Amino acid sequence: MQINLRHKGSVTILDIEGNLVGPNTIALKNIIDDHIRSANGEPVYMILNMERVQMMDSSGLGVIVAAYASIQRNKGRVVLLNIGGNIRSLIIMAKLVTIFDRYDTEAEAIASFL
């Protein structure tokens, strides 16, 4: 799995490529945790770009839910970008649709932080 981290203003964008399953999820968890830690309690504004994620299991779901909880604690926000049908179904089934804001374009996702 590959994760590219980039910034647009105060927004951090993680472009994730590969399946978010099993041990693969640890890399994403570490990157998110490091980023939250380096913010030193300041709000984090993050976009998880999942355009190239075909499959996510309960471990992957756990990582993004934990990110949501940690980031929200410091008054920040994390949103999902370009989620495919499989992941959308998983999020609906897990009743997380009301938790995660989802966007189809990067511009819309960034604008949601303004």
Added chain:
Amino acid sequence: MDEKQQLRISLTLSSSMQLIYLLDTVISDILERMEFDEEAQVNVNLAVIEVGTNAIKHGNKEDITKTATFEFIIDDEKLTIVVTDEGEGFDREEVADPLDPENLLKSSGRGLLIMEDCMDEVVYSKNRTGTIVRMVKKRNHPMP
């Protein structure tokens, strides 16, 4: 395939999460050969990853001296997957409901829910040596 004929594929893994990818390789090939549609393939693949994670991580506590066995039974009408670990087992009724509002933000506890949602049938049992999970996915049309 003859109506009563079954093909059986068995895979025994040491309890290392690094071996989960082997499950993905095997089940992906089986699903393709059985001509499940794309949605069913994703669902079964996900259920197998979840059941494998449960067996290796939660059942066998990633103790590599313990094994988890995965048996894939293919017949004309369905795919049956039987997974056996060496763990202490669990009572399904005692597992917290991840859909309960107070559990929604917990980072774990959704594996069984996903398995049950993705498969047509999931049955949990226990024998002297560990936990047994039996999952079934029915085919929409008979094997060619």
